[in-house]
Amino acid sequence: MSLFECRIKLFKEWFSQWSTEQKENFLSRISELDSAFAEKLNSELQNGVPNGNHEVN
Template sequence: MATQQWTGVPDCCTPSPEDFPSVPQGVASPPSLENLSCASPGAGQARQPEPISYVTLQEQRCVLSWFQGWTATQRERFLQDLLGKAVPGKVCTLLDALSTLQVKDRLPNIFECQLRLWTQWFESWAEEERNHFLHMLEERDPVFVAHFYSSVAGTAGRD
């Protein structure tokens, strides 16, 4: 005779897989056992791009939300900041960045705080995550991203 163990939880309260939300698309999930290997990465196999982490995805969505609310002047300032991050060390972008530096006796406005957060987040993102952000931005505003690409191309050959 089989003995039945009582767990103290009625069947109606036992969660099923359908009770849990699905993982958003593009978010990192733990590797499955069949994908784990003791071999070094890249040993005889093409390396897959790293998935975007959930935290990074939320940071990117936040910046895109801000972007939607920015004025044309704020977007231009963001473009110059993005350009400086894309081609660091170019004289033209350094001079543009220096022209925006000012000593201020007032508190930063919301836009300036957003740019500070954007910079902190961007610096923590891997290259794949940065590319993912640019792709998401292109979906929202292809004209802006096209202008960004032409600006990057315009820095070619300048030291």
């Protein structure tokens, strides 16, 4: 497991403990700052990190 995958795993574990309101507020704020990143983050939270593609722009 790469360092990036470990970070995503830890974030998912941390994020899963938040209330629905906290999650929505966080994702909304991220979307306001960088919608492309927010889409990637949301996809990875739902589907996991794609194998071999660890680029974060």
